[in-house]
Amino acid sequence: MSHDIHSEKILILDFGSQVTQLIARRVREQSVYCEIHPYNISLARIKEYAPKGIILSGGPSSVYDKDAPHSDAGVFDLGIPVLGICYGMQLMTHQLGGRVERSHKREYGRAMMDLDDTGDLFSGFAAKAEVWMSHGDRIEEMPKGFHAIAHTEHCPAAAMKDEKRRFYGVQFHPEVVHTPRGEEMLGNFLFTVCGCQPTWTMASFIESAVAEIRAKVGSGKVICALSGGVDSSVVAVLIHRALGDQLQCIFVNNGLLRKGEAERVVNLFRSHFRINLDYVDAADRFLDRLAGVTDPEKKRKIIGNEFIFLFEEEAAKLGAVDYLAQGTLYPDVIESVSTKGPSAVIKSHHNVGGLPEKMNLKLLEPVRELFKDEVRLLGKELGMPDEVIWRQPFPGPGLAIRCIGEVTRERLDILREADAIVLDEIRKAGLYREIWQSFAVILPVRTVGVMGDARTYDYTVALRAVNSTDGMTADWVKLPYEVLGAISSRIINEVKGVNRVVYDISQKPPATIEWE
Ligand SMILES: Nc1ncnc2c1ncn2[C@@H]1O[C@H](COP(=O)(O)OP(=O)(O)OP(=O)(O)O)[C@@H](O)[C@H]1O
Ligand SMILES: O=c1[nH]c(=O)c2[nH+]cn([C@@H]3O[C@H](COP(=O)(O)O)[C@@H](O)[C@H]3O)c2[nH]1
Ligand SMILES: NC(=O)CC[C@H](N)C(=O)O
């Protein structure tokens, strides 16, 4: 999807750096739109994009390696400013006739840099700047037309420029927070060198997205699978703004939702936003099919398939539908340049993304250019309440994968009550937003306890609270003992059927966030 407002954009060519996404973040934070593309994007495509500037990311390779990734050298003939970061700077050097070699003094981490030229890129800077380095190669000879604009003890060309051609290279990483004024440096590149205007805001995004959705859908009908989570909720409200009653949302109660969740979602979308919402109470269907199943993958498959059946049925009832709306985000669509090879299936994540092939619907993905926190900003701009925007992620298979062993109505009820207490206490402690996910898990283990002088033989509940930036890796949260204590005693006292609470202190990897 390309919005008019994106007429001014920066292209980032990715050479496989761990932090390429951060370059995009730092650019967008300054209200300039940018996109990440693989390093081998064709020159023709680049020309179509007509970027105001190009940034070459870092990467793990060395330019002199046999299979080192190279961009089309035509990038340097477009008359467009180029900023090379680390590997990007080395590649620029290599491709423009300079020399890069393995350095005997590698630099990793914090370094003090002396600035030799405080023009353009370093405008507003003093004579020294703290930067973050991560390289083992260095520029031995700059290409013709370049001169060094900064150096460190071990790196004579820590930054260089050819201001005539508007080519810049930095050996350090301005995109990471450990380079304190890195964002300002990137800003100098964007505004002073490339001449960008800071016009890309959420308000402008809404305006152009609405126009585009209208143009695309015309008088057609759109359905949206709504989970009540951040992504699908924001997408629904955005599309509703564009199309009003042409949008039909479908929200499924699969019997695996948290306490009060169904009422909250129905109420918010029907009463508050006045969005057409088809509420499908399919709890019995899901739970009947899950009866007797204990294998995690089987549970996931059953739930995923049931979702697809249901959506097909509901869509058939609605008659002609042209589009299926989805909350696909930018991290899902960035083509990664690393060749990962076939990877092991750890869990089959259920996503209604499996639908379109089966249903023959065109896709409408209006936030596919945004990062999660930008989607939150968008939600705010659309007037959505904080409780939706800041909701912790909740998996599609819901409580089924937190109910270890067989999923029964009785055990789900226990889990729902325990989970509500966890969230309540986490909120009271003011920790809800800063924790990625916090929840309860019910184990198929019963242990002996004593309550009121009588013997109990009840279930164990495990608490899980993790921090993560993308769900790929996670660390357990060092919850204060008082919070853990309050949760534990409330669950044991208030939830019948539980007499023991334990805290999960494992990291991902090797554990995962959910237990199944
Ligand atoms: N109970 C449900 N009813 C209808 N659609 C659902 C339901 N659960 C999940 N979905 C669909 O599956 C998609 C994937 O879920 P996912 O959890 O990844 O995203 P989300 O719920 O929108 O946001 P978040 O990541 O914040 O939970 C949802 O966007 C939604 O379209
Ligand atoms: O939409 C989803 N459908 C799923 O099937 C699913 N399984 C796990 N999750 C969420 O993904 C993140 C990583 O979870 P794991 O470490 O358990 O794999 C965590 O945020 C999990 O909550 C899911 N989300
Ligand atoms: N972070 C990077 O881009 C590293 C580039 C190159 N491999 C070096 O070590 O110098």
Ligand SMILES: [Mg+2]
């Ligand atoms: Mg969700």
